[in-house]
Amino acid sequence: MKHFLILLLLISAITSASASFGQDRVKRGPVVVAISEREREEWRQIKHRFKEHWPYMSGWIWTLVHNYASKTEMDVALGLFEEISLSIANKDPATVKKFNGPHGYKERLTKLMGSSDQTVSGFAANLLALIGDPNYAPQIAALLDHNTHVEGRETTVRGQAAHALGLLNAKQYAPRIALLLQSENLSDRDGAAMALARLKATEYSDDIARLLLDKTGFASMDATPIYSLFEMGVAANYKKEFAEILVKESSDDRTVAAAYAIARLGATEHSPDVARLLKSNYSKGEAAKALALLGAKESIPEIALLLEDQNSFNREDGAIALGVLGARDQIPAIAKLMKEKEIWVQLGAAFALVLLEANEYAKSALQVVAKQKSGAYFSSEDFIPLLEEQAAEVERRFRVMLKKMRASQPARARSPSRRRR
Secondary structure, X not given: OHHHHHHHHHHHHHHHHHHHHHHHHHHHOOOOOOOOHHHHHHHHHHHHHHHHHHHHHHHHHHHHHHHOOOHHHHHHHHHHHHHHHHHHHOOOOHHHHHOOOOHHHHHHHHHHOOOOOHHHHHHHHHHHHHHOOHHHHHHXXXXXXXXXXXXXXXXXXXXXXXXXXXXXXXXXXXXHHHHHHHOOOHHHHHHHHHHHHHXXXXXXXXXXXXXXXXXXXXXXXOOHHHHHHHHHOOHHHHHHHHHHHOOOOOOOHHHHHHHHHHXXXXXXXXXXXXXXXXXOOOOHHHHHHHHHHOOOHHHHHHHHHHHHOOOHHHHHHHHHHHHHHOOHHHHHHHHHHXXXXXXXXXXXXXXXXXXXXXXXXXXXXXXXXXXXXXXXXXXXXXXXXXXXXXXXXXXXXXXXHHHHHHHHOOHHHOOOOOOOO
């Protein structure tokens, strides 16, 4: 929900800037601006980097609007972000020149890094790094030495600067960044872990792994170290640490990520550790789906209990897990869920019935499936981003089974096929 709201904020900001720019053009009339091939190529590169890293921007905006000290400085930062986003999104590369960029952007962002508001400084550092000019790495690295104590507010600038250096692939700063892993500040540690992962600085993987078992405060709920180890390509070395996280009953992001990490690695020897979560008060549904991706058929009886769970999301996840596991003996119980009032429960049950080739329920299952009119039936969002490949495989299987189920219906009873793309 948080990310959805932030994306709306981004769209609103860019739309607002687009409208004002359009009005300005009406007043002034069309302006022909010459642009060199070098400027055109730089515009292409920046556009590519914005597209590649756009998912991170929602987090940057969230940090900015929740941790700023000066509203004036924050407004300046948001205004510059709108301006850059507009020119990058514009189809005309000459727009960059009209807005005095990319060099103009770099200079203005460098100035903004000197803000008295440390959150604004860090935000500017990430935007500057996103543009991709390594010549600015020393100025960004200077923020690593920023005083991190601000009364009554979590400081973020050092972690933001570390992340920015990771975006710039500034490997020469890895030792300085690694020092932040020892900080008491969660933002410092997160930024450092993400940066070192981007830099593929595997010599610090053990230091990142030690953060996994940090039991202090909010640190114990943070999944960043898990993602970082995967991005480094060394996660397979830390299966035992992931399993140890599951010992403590918890509803936090780290527990869910650890369960899915074990699924991503295909570490079936740790299926019992994941199955332990089925008896907890939290993360039952996530554990069920992780077990399904592990092929843990021995857990089918326990997962089936989720079909009657009080939590509707657990019922949905239980049905999906049983479908992925091929638990045909659970077809009647799953079919009952299609009468539930929550559309997500209905869809989860219908998807499961398709995967299970439950043709006796084909008519009603296909009617429910048709309610989802866009997007993938299964995506990494049904799990977490770590499971992109596994989600794609479930999606592939589902579409094959869906085609077969549709073909099994009498021609006159078939609903018109709906293209989803």
